[in-house]
Amino acid sequence: MTVLETVSGTVLESDLVPAGVCLQLESQRNRRPRGRDRYTISEVAEYTGLTAHTLRWYERIGLMPHVDRSHTGRRCYTDRDLDWLDLVARLRLTGMPVADMVRYAGLVRQGEETVAERERLLSAHRETVRRRIAELNATLEVLDYKIERYADTRRRASGRD
């Protein structure tokens, strides 16, 4: 019916994260606090870029697969937890709703028999991401056109003066 329906609906950029903006797929492991396999919440916060608050919240809503505790009740994250958070961050980055990630986490918790459904879920999401990329590319063209027109206007204006 309408022209501007999209795969993504509204897209928010809530917090434009600080400065050192770059997604380096490979550098993960290096940057992981020297492989002790036991990390405090603040170390994990530092590593993932999430706040400690958010990490606790992820746990509360069932987005973390159950984090170990020290004898005094403090969280002890493992390398596996960091791996999981990497995946979560990526899904989040590509716009998967938290509810879906929670669902996915639940499937993981249930074990092997959910492998097919997990695959289905990720495949569906991949499709969404692909459509989103196509959408963005289409809009880039419009942006290019607009910018080019502004550039023309500017050139004409300065030519006249």
Place this chain on the structure above:
Amino acid sequence: MTVLETVSGTVLESDLVPAGVCLQLESQRNRRPRGRDRYTISEVAEYTGLTAHTLRWYERIGLMPHVDRSHTGRRCYTDRDLDWLDLVARLRLTGMPVADMVRYAGLVRQGEETVAERERLLSAHRETVRRRIAELNATLEVLDYKIERYADTRRRASGRD
């Protein structure tokens, strides 16, 4: 500092719009309610996919360049308004915050002397979109890898049974 900082921060998919999902850049003009250059709010809602509520809200916050009224005070949208809404929808689609769009609308209202700044604003946004696309592509790889691994697991499982 952290690995997962990104250009986009969190991305929400608020409402996955109904069914006929497809962005057809070219079909705009055809689908525009026969060129009368005077449209009611509900016609515009139908055309843009926004609700009448949202259209009024856009006006209130200064995202619409001033819409004509009929003698009884009803909004009369013109083709120019629809053009503007097309652009707004595209910017929204690519994640530009409403506040920035309002700022852009303000520049347009101020006239010719803001052309340079408008160009700057759109260029900056284009850069953001480009980075976002790169980000999504990078994540697609991770997704591919994950899905492939799930597929393997499934194949091995069915092979054993």
Place this chain on the structure above:
DNA sequence: TACGGAGTTGGAGTGCGCTCGAAGCAAGCG
């Protein structure tokens, strides 16, 4: 002239994803 339907306003409410504050405990240090 009565009535349904579509428009108008201002302001309140919703959903999502965090984000924060208060109050309390435990460990380490001078």
Place this chain on the structure above:
DNA sequence: CGCTTGCTTCGAGCGCACTCCAACTCCGTA
């Protein structure tokens, strides 16, 4: 011993982009 620092919990609050409600007006048709 007191003090700081960093963690704990629970629940409330926030920012964004809508989304909706109540009360009203206006228009067209029966």
